[in-house]
Amino acid sequence: MKLIINDEINNLTVTTITSLLSVLEQPGKGIAVAVNQAIITRQKWDDFQLSENDQVTLFQAIAGG
Amino acid sequence: MSFYEQLQQLDWDDIRLSIYAKTAADVERALAKSRLDLNDFQALISPAAEPFLEQMAQRSVELTRQRFGNTVQFYVPLYLSNMCSNICTYCGFSMHNKIRRTTLDMKQLNSEAKAIKKMGFDHLLLVAGESERKVGMPYFRQVFNELKSQFSHLSLEVQPLEQADYEELKQLGLDSVLVYQETYNPRTYAEHHIKGKKSDFKYRIDTPDRLGKAGIHKMGLGALIGLDEWRTDCFHVAAHLDYLQKRYWQTKYSISFPRLRPCEGAFQPKSIMNDRQLVQLICAYRLFNPDVELSLSTRESAHFRDNVIPLGITSISAGSKTQPGGYSDDTEKALEQFEIDDDRSPGEMADLVKTMGLEVVWKDWDRSLTALK
Amino acid sequence: MSVLPLNSVLSLPSDELIIADKIFSSRLFTGTGKFSDQKIMAEALIASQSQLVTMALKRIDLANQDDDILKPLIAAGMNLLPNTSGARNAKEAVYAAHLAREALQTNWIKLEIHPDPKYLLPDPIETLIATEQLARDGFHVLPYIHADPVLCKRLEAVGTAAVMPLGAPIGSNKGIRTAEFLEIIIEQSTVPVIVDAGLGAPSHAALAMEMGADAVLVNTAIAVAKDPVAMSRAFALAVQAGRQAYLAGLGAQARTAVASSPLTAFLDL
Numbered sequence: 048m049k050l051i052i053n054d055e056i057n058n059l060t061v062t063t064i065t066s067l068l069s070v071l072e073q074p075g076k077g078i079a080v081a082v083n084q085a086i087i088t089r090q091k092w093d094d095f096q097l098s099e100n101d102q103v104t105l106f107q108a109i110a111g112g
Numbered sequence: 113m114s115f116y117e118q119l120q121q122l123d124w125d126d127i128r129l130s131i132y133a134k135t136a137a138d139v140e141r142a143l144a145k146s147r148l149d150l151n152d153f154q155a156l157i158s159p160a161a162e163p164f165l166e167q168m169a170q171r172s173v174e175l176t177r178q179r180f181g182n183t184v185q186f187y188v189p190l191y192l193s194n195m196c197s198n199i200c201t202y203c204g205f206s207m208h209n210k211i212r213r214t215t216l217d218m219k220q221l222n223s224e225a226k227a228i229k230k231m232g233f234d235h236l237l238l239v240a241g242e243s244e245r246k247v248g249m250p251y252f253r254q255v256f257n258e259l260k261s262q263f264s265h266l267s268l269e270v271q272p273l274e275q276a277d278y279e280e281l282k283q284l285g286l287d288s289v290l291v292y293q294e295t296y297n298p299r300t301y302a303e304h305h306i307k308g309k310k311s312d313f314k315y316r317i318d319t320p321d322r323l324g325k326a327g328i329h330k331m332g333l334g335a336l337i338g339l340d341e342w343r344t345d346c347f348h349v350a351a352h353l354d355y356l357q358k359r360y361w362q363t364k365y366s367i368s369f370p371r372l373r374p375c376e377g378a379f380q381p382k383s384i385m386n387d388r389q390l391v392q393l394i395c396a397y398r399l400f401n402p403d404v405e406l407s408l409s410t411r412e413s414a415h416f417r418d419n420v421i422p423l424g425i426t427s428i429s430a431g432s433k434t435q436p437g438g439y440s441d442d443t444e445k446a447l448e449q450f451e452i453d454d455d456r457s458p459g460e461m462a463d464l465v466k467t468m469g470l471e472v473v474w475k476d477w478d479r480s481l482t483a484l485k
Numbered sequence: 486m487s488v489l490p491l492n493s494v495l496s497l498p499s500d501e502l503i504i505a506d507k508i509f510s511s512r513l514f515t516g517t518g519k520f521s522d523q524k525i526m527a528e529a530l531i532a533s534q535s536q537l538v539t540m541a542l543k544r545i546d547l548a549n550q551d552d553d554i555l556k557p558l559i560a561a562g563m564n565l566l567p568n569t570s571g572a573r574n575a576k577e578a579v580y581a582a583h584l585a586r587e588a589l590q591t592n593w594i595k596l597e598i599h600p601d602p603k604y605l606l607p608d609p610i611e612t613l614i615a616t617e618q619l620a621r622d623g624f625h626v627l628p629y630i631h632a633d634p635v636l637c638k639r640l641e642a643v644g645t646a647a648v649m650p651l652g653a654p655i656g657s658n659k660g661i662r663t664a665e666f667l668e669i670i671i672e673q674s675t676v677p678v679i680v681d682a683g684l685g686a687p688s689h690a691a692l693a694m695e696m697g698a699d700a701v702l703v704n705t706a707i708a709v710a711k712d713p714v715a716m717s718r719a720f721a722l723a724v725q726a727g728r729q730a731y732l733a734g735l736g737a738q739a740r741t742a743v744a745s746s747p748l749t750a751f752l753d754l
Contacts, residue, residue, distance in 0.1 A: 053544045071547060077555055078545070079588035086583050104544060106584050110517040110526060110554050111541025111570060141734065147672060151734070169748040358675045361638045388752045419751040 051102045064092040067103065079106040115355045116317050119348075124297050127154075128344040134158035143167055148400045153350045156396035157343045165388065168395035172424040175402045184465050185405075185427035185473045186458065187235035187267070190224055191436040192216050192255065194449065196241030198308030202339065202372055202379040204449045205241040207308065214436050215246055218258055225262050227439035231431055231458045234475040235265040237290070239434075239449075242271035242310055249277055253284060260285030264475045267332075271309065272319040278326035288330035291319045292368065295339040296348035300382075304339055320352070324360030331356075331363060332407070337390075338372030338381030346393055350400055357401075366405035366427070367397055371412075387416055391423065398424040410452040417454050422468050430454075430461035500732065502699055504677050505593070505625035505646040507564060511536050512694065513724040514566070514679060515717070516704025517554065519656075525713055527557040533707065533717035539566045539595050542585050555589075566627065568595040574608070575615035582619050594619060595649070596628040605655045609636050613643065620644030629681055632663035634670045641676055648674065649702065651682035652693065656705045658685025661692050671697045687716075687723030694727025695735060 050057050052071070061067040064087055068075050080087050081104045087095050097103070134155040142152035143164060155161060156168065193215035196205040204211070216224065228236065238255065240247045247270065259266060268281070269290040278289065295301050298313050305311040323331045333352055335345040346369070353365055369390065372381040385393075390412075397406055408417060408425045410432045421428060433439055434449040456464075462472045502509040515535040520526035530538055538558055555565065567585035572578035575598065582594040596619065598612050599605040612628050613636065619626045625646040630636055632650040640648055650670055653659035660683060661667065671678050677699035684690050690701045703720050710716035 053547060055547070073545070074553075077553070077588055079542070079584040081584065084580075086580075086587055088587055105547075106542050106588055107545050108540045108555060108565070108567060108585075108589055109543045110520065110523065111539075111543070111568070147668065165752075166747055166749050173748060358673055361673060388749075391749060391752065415751070419748075423748060 048097065048099055050097060051100070053103070053105055062096060064095050064097070064103075067097065068092070071105075073105065077107055080104070081106070114318065114321060115352055116314055118351075118355065119296065119298075119317070124299075124344060127347060128341055130154060131158050131343050131347060134160045136160050136163070139164050142399070143171065150347070150351055150354060150400075153396060153400040154347060156399060157346060157393060161392060161396070162388070165392055165395070168392065168399065169423050172395040172398040173422065175398055176424045176426065179402050180426050181471075182469055183471045183473045184421060184425065185235065185476060186233060186462070187237050187265075187407075187427055187429055188228055188231065188233045188458070189237040189239045189269075189409075189429060189432050189434065190228060191434055191438065191449070192221070192238055192240040192251075192270075193243065193247045194241050194436055195243035195246045196308075197243050197245070198241075198310040199306040200308075200310060201304045201306065202336065202381075215240075215243075215251070216436050218254060220437055220440070221255060221258055223440040224437060225259060229262065231439075232462070232474055233458065234263055235267070235427075236263045237267040237269060237429070240270045241449075242308065244271060244309065247271075249273070249280075252277075252281060256281060256284035256286065267330075269332075272316055272322075275322040275326045278323055278328055282326060282328060286328065288332065288364075288366075289323050289328050290332035290334075290366075290368070291316070291323070292332070292334040292336060292370075293317055293349075293352070294336040295345055296335060296352070297340045297345065300340040317352075320356050321359075324356060324363055327362070329364060330366060330405075332366040332368060334368040334370065336370055336372060337385050338383055341383050342385045342389070342393070346396075350397065353401065353404065364405065365401075365403075366407050368407045368409065369393055369397075370409060390416075391420060394420065394424050410454040411450065412453060414454045414456060418464065418468075421465065422470065428461070428465075430456065430458040500728070502677060504627075507537075507593075509536050509700070511721070511724075512700040512728055513690070513721050514538070514700055514702040515707065516702065517541075517558075518704055519708035520713060521708075523554055526554070526708070527561075529707055529713040529717040530558060530563065531561045532714045533721050535563060535717075535721075537564045537566050539568050539702070539704070541570050542567055542581060542588060543571075564593070565589050565591055566593050566595050567591065568597050568629075569615075570597045570599075572598050572615075573600040573611075574598065575611040575618065578611070578615040579618050579622075582615075582624060583622070586624070592623055593625045593646075594627065596626050607631060607651070609633060612636075613639055616640050616645050617643035620646075627679065632666035632670060634666060634673060637670050637674060637678075641674070645676060647677040647679055647699075649679045649681040652680050652689065653683025653685075655682040657683050658706055659683050660685055660689035661696075664696070667693070667698070668696060687719045690720055691723040691727035691730075694724055695730045697731055700724075 061070055083102050131154045138155035139161045142155045194205045195213045196207050199208050200206045265287050266285050267288040301313045333349055335349050405426045407427045409429050432452050465472050511534045513535050514537040515530050515533050516539045567589050569578040569581040572581050578598050598608045600608050607629050616626045616628050627647045627649055629649045637648045653662040679700045680693040680698045681702040684703050685706045693701050707713050707717045
């Protein structure tokens with residue numbers, strides 16, 4: 048499935064956010080996920096079904112004022 | 113936390129002791145500061161500050177002129193009614209006093225207004241006893257409808273009202289409300305407010321919050337000096353002001369410091385405040401809060417007023433009658449709330465104030481902007 | 486005018502700072518930006534004894550994974566205060582705040598909206614709009630603002646948890662340039678006042694605390710010091726000293742009374 052993750056096009060065989068994070072080797076802790084600019088809370092990560100051409104944005108806390 | 117809730121955490125005697133424990137060093141520190149806190153205020157009203165009175169007065173004059181310029185506002189009370197459903201030990205209007213009761217009808221109100229306009233006043237303070245039934249919202253609506261176009265500033269000193277009532281009266285022309293707590297000591301309050309709605313200490317002390325929420329332009333606070341130990345009571349006034357200013361920052365504030373005078377009830381004050389102490393208090397309020405309006409009534413003697421007005425006072429009454437109908441007909445002295453001391457006419461007072469180098473402000477307010485909807 | 490709560494007039498308060506649902510014993514808040522490396526950052530922040538540290542939220546760079554900066558800070562007992570830096574208007578800031586809440590599982594947000602990339606000065610109008618929205622969404626909002634007393638009251642009215650007025654432009658190290666206005670804010674505020682931005686030296690932080698600020702936030706001055714760890718200790722001491730001086734009641738500069746005819750002589754008649 049074609050997904051745009053943080054502006055990069057990726058072809059991944061994933062269905063849910065949980066599976067996406069696992070493929071990307073992201074720990075999940077300290078991360079926020081938005082799909083098409085709508086924030087998906089972590090309670091919904093297991094159930095939320097990604098679709099073709101979805102824009103996924105992953106955020107994390109970093110150092111900064 | 114509301115001021116009432118804060119008050120419940122404080123002990124009256126602790127505050128009194130804390131004021132009396134202040135030293136000359138505390139006073140000197142307060143005098144040197146440009147922003148005073150409640151601790152400093154305690155020092156300035158303490159016995160330890162008495163030797164510093166001249167310094168306090170000098171500073172008070174400096175701050176008052178800096179903030180208010182060389183001006184004094186003139187206002188006059190119009191007594192609407194001496195009906196009252198409260199029994200209060202110190203008040204001439206108290207229900208148990210056998211005096212003739214009267215409430216101005218609209219015709220009488222207009223002749224009072226006419227007599228007052230003739231004296232030159234444009235700021236009017238409407239006063240009444242607390243009689244919800246006879247002198248309640250329906251009556252106030254009528255009064256404001258009659259007077260709104262005749263005066264540029266209308267103040268009200270009647271029973272505490274609900275927030276919605278204040279909001280409504282504001283639309284009808286109400287500019288400011290005076291509601292004195294009389295005493296901040298709940299026990300003393302209960303001793304003096306024996307019967308009637310006024311015996312509800314909490315409802316009264318919450319009134320300035322209702323005024324603030326209703327967006328009333330200005331409110332007046334004060335303790336009736338003599339009911340309880342004056343330093344402690346006046347400290348509470350300052351603390352109340354401090355609380356209110358933080359919350360209702362768009363509101364203006366004024367403070368009065370009426371000393372109990374002989375009246376119908378023949379009540380004897382518990383605490384006597386002498387002239388020197390009243391000057392100390394006035395200066396302390398000014399140093400604590402350079403922006404607050406300080407008001408001095410005709411309860412005080414001519415000699416005292418002549419000397420104190422320049423020290424920090426920003427508004428005075430003159431030619432006052434404290435009985436309903438007194439301006440158009442001054443024969444019925446028996447109806448009055450208290451005897452005034454300074455009975456000079458507004459014209460005489462205005463001339464005198466000019467010799468002090470101060471300009472009389474008859475009108476400092478115009479509703480043309482606030483009338484915008 | 487009083488800056489002390491009424492009950493502190495009588496009893497010495499246990500000098501803790503309460504903001505929203507948290508209690509702080511340290512009044513030095515710190516930032517995580519501009520450190521040369523993360524190890525020094527963690528050491529410096531721990532040395533500061535700060536209990537609240539700010540951090541930013543960025544998109545993950547999937548190619549170059551950063552180290553986990555949170556772990557040592559959380560281990561040291563610090564609370565995290567994500568900010569909305571990068572937001573140029575209320576809408577972006579609200580979105581950033583919700584992302585931060587999701588990422589860090591905290592309702593706390595330092596609201597920063599600066600449309601101006603040069604001085605990073607905060608936009609008061611957008612900040613007010615965003616504060617109102619976020620407070621409604623259940624956030625504890627700490628907005629970074631100009632030292633504007635009226636704006637502070639407007640923010641209180643919409644439910645801000647604290648205000649963070651600036652001492653000088655962010656990162657400028659110029660100290661307390663807004664003193665007159667900070668004094669008014671401190672005098673009037675019913676919420677904690679945290680002086681943020683511009684504090685370039687421990688003496689600046691001490692001055693803010695002496696004025697009665699509830700806390701200060703320092704980042705650049707610690708991060709870019711030759712020895713950030715030692716500098717953060719210096720700031721911690723300065724904040725304590727300033728706070729204690731404030732509580733102790735500073736003696737003010739002497740004012741000479743104006744010699745003129747006595748105003749109170751009439752009382753002796």
